Amino acid sequence: MKHALLGAAFAAALAIPAYAQDYTIMAPAAPGGGWDGTARAMQDVMQAEGIAASVEVINVPGAGGTVGLAQFAADSAGDPTKLIVGGYVMVGAVLTNASPVTLKDVTPIARLTGDTQAIVVPATSDIQSLGDLVAKLQADPGAVSWAGGSAGGTDHITVGLLAKAAGVDPTKINYVAFSGGGEAMAAILGNQVTAGVSSVGEFAEQVKAGTMRLLAVSSAERLDGIDAPTIKEAGFDVVVQNWRMVAAAPGLNDEQKAKIAADIEKLNGSAGWGKVLADKGWANTYLAGDAFGAQLDADIAATEAVLRDIGLVK
Amino acid sequence: MESFNLLLQGLATALQPMILLYALVGVTLGTAVGVLPGIGPALTVALLLPVTYGLDPAGSIIMFAGIYYGGMYGGSTTSILLNTPGESASIVTAIEGNRMARAGRAGPALATAAIGSFVAGLIATLLLAFLAPQVVKLALTLGPREYFALMVLAFVTVSATFGDSALRGLTSLFIGLALACVGIDGLSGAARLTFDVPQLMDGIETTTLAVALFALGEALAVAAMITPPDALHRVTGSVKMTASDWQRSWKAWLRGTFIGFPIGSMPAGGADVASFLSYAVEKKLAKHPEEFGHGAIEGVAGPEAANNAAAAGTLVPLLTLGLPTTATAAIMLAGFQQFGLQPGPLLFVMNAELVWGLIAALLVANVMLVVLNLPLIGLWIRLLTIPRPWLYAGIMVFATLGCIGLNPSPVELGMLILFGIMGYGLRLYGYPVAPVVVGLILGPMAEQQLRRALAIAQGDWTTLVSTPVAAILLLISALFLLVPIVLRFAGRGQVLSAVAGDSD
Amino acid sequence: MSQGDFPARRPQGAAFAIAAGLAAVAGVLLWDAAGLKQDGGYAGVGPADVPRLVAYGLLLLSGFTVIAGLRGELPQPPRQAPAPVLWILGGLGLQLVLLHPVGFVPASALLFAMTARGFGQKPLWRNIAVGLVLALAVYAVFDRLLKLNLPGGPLEQLIFQG
Incomplete structure (x- = not known):
């Protein structure tokens, strides 16, 4: 009996990756925050829409996400089932905390939402x-x-x-x-x-x-339903968006990256995700691939410059 | 009548089936854990915090409310039957309640405690509902300097005013303040005392410290004790109160409530002061003062009501000002923050539904407790008969579970063990534990408010006393710090040590 | 942190040890504060100032503790049995070391067993058995049902992943 069960479990474990990949999403924050909310929403939608058979969320709180980021980069290299949620706050935190691990040490997949x-x-x-x-x-x-x-x-x-x-x-x-x-x-x-x-x-x-x-x-264009000019309109060239993104483990091959990117794109296009965004009041700012990479590099450079100006980064 | 409408809306939230279920699970778990000897409400809430991690904020906070009230209730059962109060506020209940149990009147003692808790909980929660919006209006006009003054007052009352030694109270507070310095400074982003350990960046987790000090410290202290603890008193006879019991109890309940609530709601003392004061009042007013010390029912009814009323009272500063004044409140605050909710005046504005749902849930939990617990007393008593080795072994597993569930890193667990050893040492030499926890959670808040006040005033220190509220609060703090020291020098220390509290 | 001494025969000695501990904590605070950039901005109070203030407070309290010790004012702790404390600390240490390699259930079962042993419950194998049952139940409820992430090892994989 025991052997039969074990055998069945083993077979199941082998069979699952054939049609849907399991994911473990790290929320580098305590349960309850925005990143945790994003990770858990991804978990629900990916399972409900059949994008992944089983999704697990783990929390590694600390220091604007840099504690989780460091652990993620170290522990999950080359593992295509691991994802991490992050955002603009992490860009700043990496710089102010002088974190040895940066967003260059993971594989950014896509920007999902923004404020x-x-x-x-x-x-x-x-x-x-x-x-x-x-x-x-x-x-x-x-x-x-x-x-x-x-x-x-x-x-x-x-x-x-x-x-x-x-x-x-x-x-x-x-x-x-x-x-x-x-x-x-x-x-x-x-x-x-x-x-x-x-x-x-x-x-x-x-x-x-x-x-x-x-x-x-702080948006580039005026927002629907909000009666206020943009900072740009007022004559100051400032556009800031507090975005959240998802990244994968470092050291993946192109095929693995493409698979994850496809799953995230499927997530973004799903009705369930649309409903989550509407419920939580998050704007969909989906941006993937090279466009996201370029945007990320620009954000990091701009942030570093301004933090240096403020005097928080030496 | 605005409060009344809001409360009704809250009740509508709290009476949804799922929410009712959360409240029910909360009170049941809270009572079950609170009943266990040596576990006070602070530890009950800390140990059960992980249960709520998986829920949505509304559900978990309502479960919290149930756990809090359940833990309070369970504690009194233990002190009556075992004479090992899990928290200082139950010490008085233990004095008369345990005597009654020895005289074979455990049933009426448990009943008067339960009904007294219910009456006090009901009135005090209603008072909370009507008082809170007023305090919120006031709180919205307070700025960083007033908050700083309030926190200084809380520091002084928690550590120096009550308790048998201002030296030890202040030492505990400063240990807490020193631990509070660990982590990233919120105003400048500078990493302090982190020794390049990334897990220390976010500072020391309140729940880790509280669980370590209360659970591990307690377990180690009990294990190292050579004298065996008191035996359990079986409940013999009826749980029913006689006509004379009722006669003697009801006034004591009401008096206890009106003593407890104001004391609890001031940003100062906790439930222990209230219950001692109520005991003194009952003794003074009693027709048969000679019965005190031999099992006077008023001596159970009054303090137990005062204890619960004060517990509801501490929610006033916690919810409206974000100011925890007891170890239990500090852990509740940590629980709120877990969900990104910052208690304070804005919570009433931004999350009105949640806050009123919470207050309504407290009322519901209160009713559940009395309905469930009078018939279930027998079951709770059976929990007391769990052999101590199994009991404490289980407590250790749950204590570490909370820590592992939040952050499964060896560093966190290592800190838990270190603080556990520290808690044992504190207990051994009579240092109070609550000021350490309050220092840890209020320390950074006080520092940030101070620096914010100074930044807004561009470095002008006189800003700290430039409003009447701030100036008066700081003056009261100074009095509370100095008067007890003078009194002790004048040989009046006994009065203060009579209201000494050590765990909550 | 503030104390490292368990059964003290002379309370005076304990007072000096506590005072030394407090002074040491103060020293660490001052040392750390010295390494911080001192920039208070408009407040004039920077990140290093409050730790310094706490350190001075601790030094003052350390001095008062010495005085209290000389006067013998510290409460005399009751006699302590060291063996149970060592059993429990051993259990905690084992759990810490074994948690990640072997998983939550066996590590916690050992903590349970050793704590029970510290409280005088024998034999150890039965404690371990009871601990395993409890730890499995806790894992099932908290990891599976409430979605906390408890470290799993081979045992948890075998029982719950099927």
Whole structure:
């Protein structure tokens, strides 16, 4: 009996790869965050749509994803069943933490989703437009306090880029880091800081309720249903997108890479994935192949430059 | 009446079948683990945290609520039957409750504790629902400097004001603060005390520290004890309370509730202070003060109600300000953060449905506890008869499970063991454990608020006392730090050590 | 961290050891703070300042602990039996070492067995058997049902992957 079972299990193990590959997705963050949410959504959709027979999610939290990234690059080299979720925050974290393992040590497959950044002020503020805010910043950078997420994160980078575009020394910005969007929001609503930066979705409710004024969004084009100019329109050449991506293990051959890329493309095209994006309010920013590679390189270079300007990377 | 409507909506959320199931699983697990000797609510919540990892945020937080109330309830059962209170707030319950059990009146003692917990839980949760929105309105006007002052106050009350030694309390706090420095500094991105170990980048996990100090430390201390622990008192006779029991209990429940809730909801003391105060009040008001010390039912009813009311009260600063004032609250905060939820005024604005669902779930859990537990007392008692070797061996497996499930790295497990040894040492020399946990979780918050306040004011230190709220809070902190020291010098230390707490 | 001594016969000695431990932690904090870039930005308080403040606090407390020790004010711990502590720590150490090579179930079963042995439960083989049953149940519930990722070894593969 035992042998029969074992034999059956063995046969099953051999048979599965023939039609669908199993995946293990690493979310380099604690359960519950955005990366974990992305990984678990991928798990659900890939299984439901039959893209993979069995998908497992593991969490390796720490340091903006660099702990997980390091472990992933070391442990899964050449294994085509391993995937890792990451994003723009990881680009910054690799640089600020001086992580020995970078995104060059894994095989980026595709960008999946993205968030646009928003710049807001409290409704009671006398600042009416991004122009007003920048004028203040140019007059006395220290007097403009910015509330946003962790140091070196997307929010901080947005402020740094804006300062640079406005001709203000980025090391002089008075950026006040909060541990999450919620905490930063309390400071903005309580009129404790001059302005706030976070994702558009994070502020949407408050802007609608009229307790905050949305000055600008960081996308290249205006967003549907959101009444605010882009930073670019206001005259500053800044476009920032907080994107999430999926990458595969290092050391894969072209055939393996193509198989994974095809599976991810199938995922992106599925109805289930569309529903997940709609439910979670994520924008689909799917970009794969060489176009993504080029975009990633550009993002890394730009981020490194701005972090150097802010003084977080020496 | 805004609260009332929101609460009704919350009840609609909490009464969905799946949510009810989560709450039921929560109270059952919470009670079952809380009943185990030596396990207080803090450890119950920490040990059961992994159960909630796989659920969605709403489900897990509601399960949490059940675990919290269940753990509180289970703790009192143990202290009555075994005289080994799992947490300091149950010490008083143990004084009179255990005497009643020895006199063959374990049934009524358990019943008055259960019903008292229910009454207190009900009233205090309603008070929480009506008070929280007001505190939230106030909290929205508070800035970094006020938060910093609040945290200083919490540091002082947790470590120095109560307890029998300010020196040991402060030492524990500073050990926690030192551990809190490990990891990436949130404001500058600088890596502190990480020794190039990547797992230390994110700092020391609150649950790892709490589980190590409470579970491993406790297991090691109990194992090394040479004297055998107290025997279990069997429940003989009826669980029913007599007319005279009711007569003597109900006022004590109400008084306990109204003593417990305000104390719990202040960003200061925890449930232990409340239950000691309630005990003192009951003793003073009793018609038969001579019965105290020999099994007076008021001495169980009042403190148990105060204990539960204070536990609900601690949710006020936790939910509205994001300020944990007890070890249990610190672990709950860690649980919230696991799901990317930051308790604080904005939680009520952004996740109103979730918060009100949680508050409603507390009410539901409270009802479930009294409905389930009065008939199930026999079952819980059977848990107490598990031989200690199996019991503690099981606790060790669950303690390490929480750590492995969150982050299966040897570094994390190694830290768990190290902190376990530290917890044993702390226990051995009478150092309180709760300030270490509170220091770890509040330390970085206080530091960041301080630096934020100074950044906004561009380095002007007077900003810290430039609003009345901040100035008054800092003044109270200074008084709380200095007055007990003066009192001890004047030989009045006994009063304070009578309200000493060591685990929660 | 703050203590490394188990059964102390003289509380005074323990007080000095605790004080030394606190001072050592303070030393590590100061040493680490010295290596941080000191840039407080607009706050004027940088990443190294708070660790320094904590270190000074610890040094102060270390001094008071010495005074308390000289006066004999530290509570006298009850006599301790070292053997059970060693059994439990041994179990924890074994679990740490074996977790990844052999998997969660056997490693935890050994921890269970050695803890029970520390509490006086014999024989060891029966403890291991009980521990295996418990660890398997825990693995089934938490890894399979609740989707926690517990390290699996050959045993877990054999039982659950089929």
